[in-house]
Amino acid sequence: MYLPGPVYDVGSVDVDGQVLTPGAEYRVDAPGKLVRLGGCWPDCRDMAAVPGEPGTFTVTYRWGLPVDEAAVAAVSELICHLLKGCGGGSCGGPHS
Template identity: 70%
Template structure:
């Protein structure tokens, strides 16, 4: 993005830092991290790794808060490698922590998906998922219509379906929300 610098010359702001480009820098004591923050792996300021709980914390919804009366650096040298003077980097894991039932459901789904992965390169169950009736060597099996299961948001895998029905019994496509202009959500520390 072109701009006119302090000296009146046209500059390209593709790599915006503080010293050479003259970008606007302002003090921030909180930084918004995208997505749900599972945990912070490392916060590095000017090559120094900060101590969690002492020098920073994470408040919901994903605010990285500096502690001890400090704020985050005013300037960022984006052209410099991580850990150099003038840099500020945050490495964190994105996502929500799973409970044991969710881990069991994901494990069952994973096992189901890798069945049949061999030299063919095609993964998933080898059986045709649209079968409703099977007869082989005198044994007859009748299965539910998979299109009805899928339309109800089910997979046909017992642990996965039980978990889905437990966490979303009304089969909502997204969480419900209530908005009020008078309500101020209290701050909640989520990590560490």
């Protein structure tokens, strides 16, 4: 089964009200392919049922890509710069 978008991480996989164990019952292969280990994914789902009930299949995951510490530091520095300088039509840049 393919999950749309880049998969940052999977929160849970629930089949018929049973939460599957990551690494033992499923894994994610790049790019976003959810693989069932030791079994198959359900062929049918009850789309009218509440997630967690029999006949349901629910996957919760975060969409995105992991970033390294340098990227986090760069974005943090940019946000601080913008927050300090943005006011009254100027963003504090060298050409403001």
